[in-house]
Amino acid sequence: MSAFQRVLVAGFIAGGTDDVDGNLETTRLLRSQLRTKSELRVIDTDVLPLMEVAVEDNHPAAANAEPEKSEPASDGRTDQKAEPKNEVKGEAPQAATPEKLAAIKDAKDLEPYEHVFADVEYWKKIGEEYQSPLIVTGTVMFTPHARSGIVQREEEVYDSFGRRRVVPVRTYMERKGYILQPKFIFIDGRTGTVLHSENFREEVLYNANQSTPALSSYFELMDRLIPSFLSTLSSQKIKGTRVLLQ
Amino acid sequence: MRMRFTIALFLLSTSVVPLAADARSDAKKQVEFGIAVAQRGLWREAIYRWERATQIDPKYAEALNNLAIAYEHEGDLEKARVAYEKALELEPNNALIKQNYELFKEINDRTTRKDSEDSQDSQDTQSQGSQAAGTQVSQ
Numbered sequence: 001m002s003a004f005q006r007v008l009v010a011g012f013i014a015g016g017t018d019d020v021d022g023n024l025e026t027t028r029l030l031r032s033q034l035r036t037k038s039e040l041r042v043i044d045t046d047v048l049p050l051m052e053v054a055v056e057d058n059h060p061a062a063a064n065a066e067p068e069k070s071e072p073a074s075d076g077r078t079d080q081k082a083e084p085k086n087e088v089k090g091e092a093p094q095a096a097t098p099e100k101l102a103a104i105k106d107a108k109d110l111e112p113y114e115h116v117f118a119d120v121e122y123w124k125k126i127g128e129e130y131q132s133p134l135i136v137t138g139t140v141m142f143t144p145h146a147r148s149g150i151v152q153r154e155e156e157v158y159d160s161f162g163r164r165r166v167v168p169v170r171t172y173m174e175r176k177g178y179i180l181q182p183k184f185i186f187i188d189g190r191t192g193t194v195l196h197s198e199n200f201r202e203e204v205l206y207n208a209n210q211s212t213p214a215l216s217s218y219f220e221l222m223d224r225l226i227p228s229f230l231s232t233l234s235s236q237k238i239k240g241t242r243v244l245l246q
Numbered sequence: 247m248r249m250r251f252t253i254a255l256f257l258l259s260t261s262v263v264p265l266a267a268d269a270r271s272d273a274k275k276q277v278e279f280g281i282a283v284a285q286r287g288l289w290r291e292a293i294y295r296w297e298r299a300t301q302i303d304p305k306y307a308e309a310l311n312n313l314a315i316a317y318e319h320e321g322d323l324e325k326a327r328v329a330y331e332k333a334l335e336l337e338p339n340n341a342l343i344k345q346n347y348e349l350f351k352e353i354n355d356r357t358t359r360k361d362s363e364d365s366q367d368s369q370d371t372q373s374q375g376s377q378a379a380g381t382q383v384s385q
Contacts, residue, residue, distance in 0.1 A: 191345075231287075242315040242318070242346045242349060242350070243311075243342045243345065243346060244281050244284065244311075244312050244315060245277075245307075245308035245311050245312060245342060245343070246274065246277055246278060246281065246308060
């Protein structure tokens with residue numbers, strides 16, 4: 001039934017902590033999950049530098065200054081590593097200079113880049129390049145977070161007769177952790193149009209004295225929302241090719 | 247008498263527009279609920295909602311479009327075709343409905359063609375098999 005047999009997890013505009021490369025890690029993780037848990041053939045290619053693409057969209061002159069290179073078209077082995085054509089803007093990493101890229105620290109910083117998802121021509125070109133797959137892209141915010149306050153936890157107590165009881169104890173705690181806020185955008189590789197987008201939010205907090213690496217927290221939080229992502233994708237069989245209207 | 251008739255006609259004409267607006271608003275609620283449940287994979291419930299929407303407001307092309315998608319999802323392709331065609335009759339210039347219908351036709355035609363080819367292949371195989379079996383029997 002589905003018109004999509006292949007999926008391209010193109011890349012993400014990511015921000016938040018510098019400890020985790022949200023673009024690279026999310027792309028890798030989703031590809032590996034889709035490979036093992038979906039029937040779609042996953043296109044294995046370089047991660048698109050979407051921030052640079054968004055900057056180029058705003059500075060077309062800079063993009064046009066890039067020399068054009070020509071490369072042979074893909075041989076159709078869509079689940080093998082494919083070399084994208086350089087004519088698709090943004091695929092030359094040096095196209096945007098670092099000073100053009102503002103650091104993304106919170107959701108508001110993402111706004112200047114989000115127009116890239118509505119760039120139908122760009123996504124259509126990417127779609128043509130990879131034989132019209134379903135394209136998965138979006139934004140990923142992974143930010144450190146600290147919260148202090150009264151926390152209720154259960155504590156074992158033993159009375160004078162040695163009987164065990166569990167009682168709720170309220171204590172003041174300082175906790176720190178991370179918030180993961182991905183927005184997955186599904187694009188039709190044939191038309192370049194956005195088919196569906198979905199926002200997620202997960203957070204985790206640890207005791208302040210606990211030292212958990214950012215990458216571990218990232219995977220912990222992604223683990224929680226991967227089932228929802230996969231289920232969105234499976235119901236995408238129809239939504240991916242048809243548009244429900246209000 | 248004539249005055250009364252004029253007043254009655256005026257009242258009727260002013261009440262028709264809000265009634266139509268109410269119908270669309272009621273139907274829209276059904277459509278929105280249908281979308282919410284379809285996104286959770288509850289397509290039968292979605293069909294019920296969108297059928298209700300088209301009963302409330304038979305000129306609601308978007309509801310017919312969604313109904314067609316749901317029928318398609320449930321494999322009821324004939325009903326899907328009818329719903330798409332009704333939706334397009336109501337809104338012939340709606341690009342999204344047109345796109346949905348084109349994709350439906352493309353996949354439906356391909357499936358139908360494949361089914362008929364498979365059925366032809368299986369008939370050929372059966373015929374060869376029975377010939378072979380017959381040959382074996384006769385041997």
